[in-house]
Amino acid sequence: MLDIADLLNKLEAELKQTIIQRQLVNPLMIGVRTGGVWVAEQMYQSLQITDPLGLLDISFYRDDFSQIGVNPNVRPSQLPAQVDGRDIILIDDVFYTGRTVRAALNEIFDYGRPNQVVLGVLIERDGREIPLSPDCVGASIILNKGQRIKLTGPTPLAIEIQTLTVVA
């Protein structure tokens, strides 16, 4: 059973450590919509971020556009400051194939050239498809085939492992 408070505490502690190790200066925090934003909101204050939280919608940068088309629920990305030369903490809820993070990095780099980017995720699960990995995690888990992680929120923030049933 995954405890959301434990996961958030663990991720926050790892981020604090990484901020020191990687010497992040006045980092800009960016959450990937929707789950990543909820997670980022939970630790935005205690990490003493000064700029407003950045919101990133990666719909226009996804690599499966030709299969699934435009996400009709796309919303504007809102990055609070110039990203040129900034240290960035990128937050997502679940790290799975790595494709979301690839899209997020591509979008961020269209806004400017950051100094460094640190990736924090609440849960890293197995199933990576491209050579990217998170820097800070709340937990790393292995799921059975057909299982997936679902984050609901923003209040209360809750997490569950769902078993998908195949619809004939």
Next chain:
Amino acid sequence: MKDNLQLNSEGKLKHFLSIEGLPKELLTEILDVAESFVSMTDQQIKKVPLLRGKTIVNLFFENSTRTRTTFELAAKRLSADVLSMSIATSSTSKGESLLDTIRNLEAMFVDMFVVRHAISGAAHFIAQQTAPHISVINAGDGQHAHPTQAMLDMFTIRQIKKDFSNLRVAIIGDILHSRVARSQIQALNTLGVPEVRVIAPKTLLPAHVESLGVNVSHNLNVGLKDVDVVMMLRLQKERMTSALLPSESEYFKCFGLTEEKLKIAKPDAIVMHPGPINRGVEIESKVADGPQSVILKQVSNGIAIRMAIMAMAMQKQGIM
């Protein structure tokens, strides 16, 4: 004209030829997607990779400045390769030469045609004839439709007025020759605007105009009362072959939008115009450049709305 041609088997956009036949949900989705493209102007690199590797041909058989350039910019911001062709219309065997042009371009492996043509139905014709993987966008056909203009107008209205459900909208001028007006009326009605008025002299109104779902007025002073949105149309001098009006100055006196006349509308009414404007013919400069004018906002919004429509029409082409 039936427009099922516009949707694929899953009800998603395939061609964008006319507002007619498109459900409210789809129009709303276009407006929603366009919203996110507006904020893209914050990016240093004003491009998203959605249509990378796709080739879009702007086929303009008729003159255009705004529409052609905004389509071109929209395509480029979607990372498509875009070719803009201005083709003078030949006076003979138009159908045949049009088809030949299309076949030749198809042989160059293009993915989308954006078409403007002086003949009503030209974009439809191309959509029917072209290879199944190609999408066609109507950028204005004869007196029939100019659906992307209507959608950028709807986007601008929603941006400022937030909601369509309590608006009174007046469309003023040369309704008879205006493909813009036809598309606007269809879009306003589909999106649930409770009252659409057209204000024009009898000679510039099509027969049975009421059947389009509008109230008719021949008097600007009466028609402008309590209006939230004033949509001006250009007096299409180049289309006026018969003497429909006594003179331009007479027209301005009766139907030209002046500061004085605008006061009859609601104090927060917005003034729109698809361009190009004839200053002193249908609209006074003071109004066109005044605080209630959103004419240049319309131009900017034209890029985002065309990006949304092109992106949505290009999805799922691989498995059609």
